[in-house]
Amino acid sequence: MKPTATMRAETKYLWFNTKTRREYIRITDQIAAFISECGLQDGMLLASAMHITAGVYINDWEEGLIQDIDAWLERLAPVNPHYKHHNTGEDNGDAHLKRLLINHQVIVPITDGKLDLGPWEQIFYAEFDGKREKRVILKALGM
Amino acid sequence: MKPTATMRAETKYLWFNTKTRREYIRITDQIAAFISECGLQDGMLLASAMHITAGVYINDWEEGLIQDIDAWLERLAPVNPHYKHHNTGEDNGDAHLKRLLINHQVIVPITDGKLDLGPWEQIFYAEFDGKREKRVILKALGM
Amino acid sequence: MKPTATMRAETKYLWFNTKTRREYIRITDQIAAFISECGLQDGMLLASAMHITAGVYINDWEEGLIQDIDAWLERLAPVNPHYKHHNTGEDNGDAHLKRLLINHQVIVPITDGKLDLGPWEQIFYAEFDGKREKRVILKALGM
Numbered sequence: 001m002k003p004t005a006t007m008r009a010e011t012k013y014l015w016f017n018t019k020t021r022r023e024y025i026r027i028t029d030q031i032a033a034f035i036s037e038c039g040l041q042d043g044m045l046l047a048s049a050m051h052i053t054a055g056v057y058i059n060d061w062e063e064g065l066i067q068d069i070d071a072w073l074e075r076l077a078p079v080n081p082h083y084k085h086h087n088t089g090e091d092n093g094d095a096h097l098k099r100l101l102i103n104h105q106v107i108v109p110i111t112d113g114k115l116d117l118g119p120w121e122q123i124f125y126a127e128f129d130g131k132r133e134k135r136v137i138l139k140a141l142g143m
Numbered sequence: 144m145k146p147t148a149t150m151r152a153e154t155k156y157l158w159f160n161t162k163t164r165r166e167y168i169r170i171t172d173q174i175a176a177f178i179s180e181c182g183l184q185d186g187m188l189l190a191s192a193m194h195i196t197a198g199v200y201i202n203d204w205e206e207g208l209i210q211d212i213d214a215w216l217e218r219l220a221p222v223n224p225h226y227k228h229h230n231t232g233e234d235n236g237d238a239h240l241k242r243l244l245i246n247h248q249v250i251v252p253i254t255d256g257k258l259d260l261g262p263w264e265q266i267f268y269a270e271f272d273g274k275r276e277k278r279v280i281l282k283a284l285g286m
Numbered sequence: 287m288k289p290t291a292t293m294r295a296e297t298k299y300l301w302f303n304t305k306t307r308r309e310y311i312r313i314t315d316q317i318a319a320f321i322s323e324c325g326l327q328d329g330m331l332l333a334s335a336m337h338i339t340a341g342v343y344i345n346d347w348e349e350g351l352i353q354d355i356d357a358w359l360e361r362l363a364p365v366n367p368h369y370k371h372h373n374t375g376e377d378n379g380d381a382h383l384k385r386l387l388i389n390h391q392v393i394v395p396i397t398d399g400k401l402d403l404g405p406w407e408q409i410f411y412a413e414f415d416g417k418r419e420k421r422v423i424l425k426a427l428g429m
Contacts, residue, residue: 007150007293009185009285011254042295044332044427046187046250050261052202057386059338064370065382072383076219076362084207096208097215100200102386103246107332107393109425111297116423118336137259139252141187141284141427142295150293152328152428154397189330189393193404195345219362227350239351240358243343246389280402282395284330284427 005143010038012138016054018130024066025125027056027136031108032115034138041113043142048105050137053095053129055102061122073098073128095128102126110142148286153181155281159197161273167209168268170199170279174251175258177281184256186285191248193280196238196272198245204265216241216271238271245269253285291429296324298424302340304416310352311411313342313422317394318401320424327399329428334391336423339381339415341388347408359384359414381414388412396428 012034014027031047047056059065074094083093106123109116117123125136155177157170174190190199202208220243226236249266252259260266268279298320300313317333333342345351363386369379392409395402403409411422 007286011185011252011259042297044187044295044330044425046252048250048252050264052261052263058390059382059386060371062371062374064373065379068369068371068379069383069386072363077215083211085203085205085211087207088205093208093211096202097212100202100212100245103389104201105250107250107334107391109297109332109334109423111425116297116425118338118421120338121336135261137252139187139254139259143293150429152330154328154395154402187330189395191393191395193407195404195406220358226354228346228348228354230350231348236351236354239345240355243345243355243388247344248393250393278404280395282330282397282402 007143010040010140014136014138015133016125016127017133018127021130022070023127023130026061026122027125028123031123031138035110035115035140038140040110040140040142043110043140045108045110046105046139047108047123048137051134053092053099054134055099055104055126056106056123056136057102057126058106058121058123060120073101077101092129098128150286153183153283157279157281158276159268159270160276161270164273165213166270166273169204169265170268171266174266174281178253178258178283181283183253183283183285186253186283188251188253189248189282190266191280194277196235196242197277198242198247198269199249199266199279200245200269201249201264201266203263216244220244235272241271293429296326296426300422300424301419302411302413303419304413307416308356309413309416312347312408313411314409317409317424321396321401321426324426326396326426326428329396329426331394331396332391332425333409334423337420339378339385340420341385341390341412342392342409342422343388343412344392344407344409346406359387363387378415384414
């Protein structure tokens with residue numbers, strides 16, 4: 001059992017405003033910097049998209065794969081004018097489904113003052129209905 | 144760095160017994176009330192479906208979209224008499240897959256004594272094989 | 287409100303090296319043993335696959351359903367020689383997508399010194415590109 005320090009919670013918001021409607025943005029470095037600033041040594045970090053047409057996921061930082069992921073999301077949750085949601089005047093039904101498919105949040109463990117990620121794990125913000133201001137919340141809990 | 148209070152954990156179980164087999168029930172208010180009762184000011188809240196044919200997700204509180212989500216889940220994880228799982232006498236193979244697709248849990252950050260949700264984020268219980276008693280666990284960790 | 291003990295974090299890594307490329311391994315008992323060793327009474331446990339072609343999920347421990355899940359993942363995220371990711375020399379594009387579909391992590395609540403799982407919830411490691419050493423991180427936070 002390790003010596004205990006005082007547990008605490010730390011919060012930060014990341015803002016995004018993409019130029020295109022769909023975009024995949026690597027945010028690992030911003031999250032690592034937040035943990036360094038906090039000085040947390042051990043715990044968990046939540047990164048969660050606060051808008052319901054965007055997500056957060058962990059996978060490879062490789063351009064071909066990112067294109068594969070985008071094509072796959074479009075195949076399983078396609079742009080389609082006939083969603084019932086569009087009766088409200090919206091046109092982003094596909095973006096809601098894409099967020100559900102890729103998920104909107106990840107928990108990253110913190111060990112020895114750093115994000116405890118596997119060798120190829122990178123954290124991404126996935127925008128499915130962009131060109132406007134959106135937020136991701138970072139909430140760290142630990143000591 | 145904020146002044147530190149004592150960290151603690153709080154637990155509650157929500158019960159459901161739906162009238163129909165598939166149903167989507169908004170549970171944001173019940174979860175917000177739990178956080179108020181606890182008096183936690185900062186931390187994380189886990190909401191997790193304890194039965195393997197139900198899920199918890201965060202998305203829009205809009206009837207058309209809820210119908211779109213249901214139709215989408217049925218398209219990707221359809222009712223089908225031929226699942227191998229049905230050799231056990233069960234008939235709910237699709238419900239297991241729908242839970243995997245929508246996911247069975249969310250973490251909600253708590254800030255300033257409240258659920259720190261985006262403007263349109265609402266928490267839903269998703270029932271895929273209802274008409275019997277089922278539970279969601281709420282576990283809050285914070286101070 | 288319960289009497290408070292001191293919050294702490296505990297970490298363990300589980301190693302896997304499967305004989306086949308795709309495999310589903312029940313890890314509930316190993317995780318329960320970790321919580322017993324830690325002596326944590328209340329809190330949360332993160333189990334997260336550290337390699338981006340593997341996942342962790344919670345569902346039924348029933349061989350027919352496991353076969354259904356595998357067939358379903360293959361239907362929605364199929365082996366396919368034409369992924370753009372394969373231009374890098376890799377051949378595991380499907381494995382990256384299968385991990386995104388099933389998700390790579392779960393949070394398990396801890397109550398009264400035990401994993402607080404529903405009656406049929408079992409935790410699985412899902413390998414999609416095996417026959418090599420891979421890790422799952424366990425991170426528990428609580429008291």
